[in-house]
Amino acid sequence: MLNDLAYARQLDAEDPLRSFRREFIIPSDQGKEQVYFLGNSLGLQPKRTASxxxxxxxxxxxxxxxxxxxxxxxxxxxxxxxxxxxxxxxxxxxxxxxxxxxxxxxxxxxxxxxxxxxxxxxxxxxxxxxxxxxxxxxxxxxxxxxxxxxxxxxxxxxxxxxxxxxxxxxxxxxxxxxxxxxxxxxxxxxxxxxxxxxxxxxxxxxxxxxxxxxxxxxxxxxxxxxxxxxxxxxxxxxxxxxxxxxxxxxxxxxxxxxxxxxxxxxxxxxxxxxxxxxxxxxxxxxxxxxxxxxxxxxxxxxxxxxxxxxxxxxxxxxAGFENLQQKGQALSDFLLFLLDGINESADSPVLEVITPRDRASKGCQVSMLMHRRGKEVFDRLFREGIFADWREPNVIRVAPVPLYNSFEEVWRFAETLKQAIRE
Ligand SMILES: Cc1ncc(COP(=O)(O)O)c(C=O)c1O
CATH class of the missing domain: 3.40.640.10 (Type I PLP-dependent aspartate aminotransferase-like (Major domain))
Structure with a gap:
């Protein structure tokens, strides 16, 4: 795996399920699609639901x-x-x-x-x-x-x-x-x-x-x-x-x-x-x-x-539920890899992933315990158009879901998180 936008885009290009995103209404702000990682709370609306x-x-x-x-x-x-x-x-x-x-x-x-x-x-x-x-x-x-x-x-x-x-x-x-x-x-x-x-x-x-x-x-x-x-x-x-x-x-x-x-x-x-x-x-x-x-x-x-x-x-x-599970695992694996990178690039660990890492013990949700300024970081994510979930006292939960989220969004989330922690 690589911590790189081009790599994330390549994963999306190779993703056989990528067209399913078009089945959903993605929240957007002033014409810009937001990163919605709250499918573990309320999943997005399929376009066909209204009909x-x-x-x-x-x-x-x-x-x-x-x-x-x-x-x-x-x-x-x-x-x-x-x-x-x-x-x-x-x-x-x-x-x-x-x-x-x-x-x-x-x-x-x-x-x-x-x-x-x-x-x-x-x-x-x-x-x-x-x-x-x-x-x-x-x-x-x-x-x-x-x-x-x-x-x-x-x-x-x-x-x-x-x-x-x-x-x-x-x-x-x-x-x-x-x-x-x-x-x-x-x-x-x-x-x-x-x-x-x-x-x-x-x-x-x-x-x-x-x-x-x-x-x-x-x-x-x-x-x-x-x-x-x-x-x-x-x-x-x-x-x-x-x-x-x-x-x-x-x-x-x-x-x-x-x-x-x-x-x-x-x-x-x-x-x-x-x-x-x-x-x-x-x-x-x-x-x-x-x-x-x-x-x-x-x-x-x-x-x-x-x-x-x-x-x-x-x-x-x-989509086939087995295909979706595979992609859900790949999305959370990529996120875990990027989160490890954030810790490695800091003087001391800035967050701790509390979700198990083996595939039998996780789905697409990743929960991270923030070691410092967690709520500020979370608020910054929201201002940047990233929907995540805050749980007291200091946990951010995100769920990149296979039907409508992309590897590029996972990368964007991790990049924004890194910047928010640094500032
Ligand atoms: C694990 C779990 N149990 C129960 C509930 C409550 O569900 P409901 O409001 O549909 O009864 C929720 C809601 O998010 C939940 O996550």
Missing amino acids: FIDKVLQQWSRYGVEAFFLGEDPWMHYHDHLIKPLAAIVGAMPSEVVVMNQLTVNLHLMMVSFYRPEGRRNKIICEARAFPSDQYMFETHVRAMGLDPEEVIVEISPRKGEHTIRLEDILSAIRLHADDLALVLWGGLNYYTGQVFDMKSITDAAHAVGAKAGFDLAHAAGNVNLRLHEWGVDFACWCSYKYLNSGPGAVGAAYVHERYHEDHSLQRFAGWWGYEKSSRFKMEKGFVPVPTAEGWQLSTPSPIMYAAHRASLEIFAA
Whole structure:
């Protein structure tokens, strides 16, 4: 690798996915495109989203409520268009995916089915400093079940002086709680450090002690390799507004392993949209679930939200998710190389990368701890048209995403960062 604009441009010229950038609306200021490295927060808008939504609006104007059954694209079947491309992204079977609600809501719903404390077996293992919404979900859900969060929630932290959590520490905590563990609910990729966890090993360890394993994939879905079905994961939930580019407040999704689809011993919260399809509109008493993950659906979904999701999933399918992962890794590798160069050219290290470097343990996000004047540097980046993310007390997170970011942008980011640190 070279720290050189011409080299970055050469990488872009050789990039087989470079044309996908044209599928997106890149934010610009006075005609100059900005560097948007916030795809881990809200992915950019695909150009085709507006026309997908417009089609739904036209259906609505033409048929009113009958648009559920009439027209070119009846809304009753809209969900079917989403689950195949989405299943390919999370490594599931289409029947194991349901597109519904939003992430925190879905986590609660999955807890209803998969957190079934029995006597002593009531503990939940999770990451310390999980995303706040997950923490509030745990706290309130456990309390609603009449249990004390302080007693049942076991948080695993990085070791002193380390930023990421060691797999061996997660596995040994699972073994330590072999007799009282009900559930391991973990993040697939930590939002702060960018660390990707070994979901297969965590799932195997949980199952070995008779517990369930579920994952919050907010920062993993559409970013890193997932093989949920093959790994035997019990359930997972994610949002679609980050790497999946489906718009602010986009519809979320959940995965439920097929072994549970017809397991009637499982508890769940139900609504009419999860009712078996052929007789749903008979409106009879007694809940009969759809025998797939769709059986966890509750409410009438919004075809408008679905349309935005479909527009984006079409782009993923055209690009090929494996190709995207390769490019995402190449972008973050290039960034790590340039960040090392910044440290090497300074008298003493000016920043510390807290994202793991091996490809199995990272996606495209890179988090760096700034040793001095972090916020000033961050503000300078923003003035220079670079969108990054600031996390207190001193971390800058960036996500060069493979669908619309370029190697030249990574180079521009690193150059601007270097200058901002020097000044
Ligand atoms: C890891 C993680 N969990 C949960 C959430 C909350 O998601 P939502 O607001 O869609 O419920 C987020 C949002 O960014 C997140 O990053």
